[in-house]
């Protein structure tokens with residue numbers, strides 16, 4: 001047992017390993033804001049989340065349809081049930097709905113005096129719907145001094161000061177200072193709704209007149225993420241700050257940790273594909289470790305290097321290139337290729353069926369059809385004058401079986417990775433062979449000249465680039481486990497590409 005483990009005792013004064021954070025807020029059934037966002041945000045920062053619900057909203061990403069406020073006594077019952085039993089390391093307060101609810105929260109805070117209180121003075125949703133009755137504003141003002149951190153957006157800051165909304169960042173900071181002075185607490189001024197010449201960035205600033213911060217104003221700059229999926233950013237930010245503050249005990253450090261996370265949550269929000277309005281942010285984006293665009297494709301290509309080198313070293317490839325390949329082996333290769341293409345076409349049809357977008361569905365369906373066309377063209381031309389084996393050889397059979405097995409996993413990404421080497425490695429080998437043929441002066445008597453010329457197909461090269469891009473995108477949406485399975489499926493198919501080129505020598 002480590003000494004730090006022994007030092008840990010579950011007493012009121014003991015160090016906190018997992019912050020127990022209570023959100024007192026409204027419910028958003030669409031999961032993007034309110035307690036639902038808070039609980040995700042708390043969990044995303046390693047906290048244990050609890051929720052006492054102040055109000056039920058009927059809302060989605062397009063707006064709020066209705067609000068139901070249960071009796072304030074019942075909120076008190078929820079709060080007491082928690083504080084009578086559980087040590088609360090931090091409290092985040094969100095939608096308070098009306099004066100009776102605020103009264104219940106006010107009384108409970110005074111009774112329990114939690115160590116950390118973050119108050120997000122939710123008044124109006126971004127959709128424009130009111131989340132606090134205007135008759136409750138005085139009660140809210142009275143609650144502000146009980147918080148350790150207040151996190152108003154620009155509109156809320158203006159209402160709390162009874163002033164017009166700040167026209168720029170400098171004015172917002174001045175308003176923040178006035179609110180901090182009046183409430184004698186720390187204020188986080190948020191730049192999410194900045195307009196005009198300041199709208200290019202998204203700064204936030206901690207302001208405090210009472211010496212809690214290192215300086216009176218601490219600005220943390222941030223890039224503005226171009227997205228409409230910002231539903232619940234305020235809720236997510238305030239509950240994340242409450243959670244991290246338990247661990248680090250310093251508002252500036254907490255903000256510097258949370259802000260990049262929130263930017264990532266905004267950047268990846270679109271991948272959630274939730275709703276048709278202002279969608280939610282992706283609270284758990286950091287767990288997915290999404291690869292950057294092109295990164296996964298580069299990883300696959302690097303993994304195929306050895307197989308490609310081995311392909312170039314094969315007698316079959318050398319013979320095809322310099323024209324010394326025995327005709328019998330070429331015929332075997334063509335016959336097996338035709339059999340393979342038939343199976344491959346069926347697998348591509350399955351990829352099309354699993355595709356998440358219409359563009360991808362069309363691409364794979366077209367590729368499936370083209371495979372059949374190439375197969376019948378092979379029979380009509382190259383194979384019409386050569387004896388053909390109608391049974392699949394052992395490599396052809398194993399390769400197609402591997403693809404069929406990948407197609408029953410049900411994962412689009414795994415299947416795309418499995419079919420990709422037949423595009424990618426084939427296109428690279430083809431381009432190299434064609435270039436070698438041209439470098440040799442395209443000798444007229446070369447027995448495989450016509451075949452080598454087919455490798456100069458720009459349409460196939462373009463399809464290959466598209467297939468690689470689709471695999472790369474699929475990896476960005478995949479879990480780490482699925483990406484590993486994609487890597488394995490690609491590697492196995494690459495190996496079969498190598499064996500397929502060698503099969504005429506070993507089985508032909």
Ligand SMILES: Nc1ncnc2c1ncn2[C@@H]1O[C@H](COP(=O)(O)OP(=O)(O)O)[C@@H](O)[C@H]1O
Pocket residue numbers: 126152153154190191192193202203204222223224225226227230232233234235237259262263266
């Ligand atoms: N488009 C954006 N890009 C980056 N950060 C943003 C964006 N919109 C909001 N934020 C950040 O989200 C947090 C919430 O800000 P804001 O939108 O002003 O509050 P609210 O969600 O309460 O209206 C702040 O840290 C702000 O800087």
Ligand SMILES: Cc1ncc(COP(=O)(O)OP(=O)(O)O)c(N)n1
Pocket residue numbers: 025026027028033034035057094095122124125126127131230231232233234235236
């Ligand atoms: C139940 C509930 N609480 C709060 C909000 C407002 O969320 P917020 O994080 O301030 O951001 P917007 O979604 O308004 O941008 C809400 N909508 N519902």
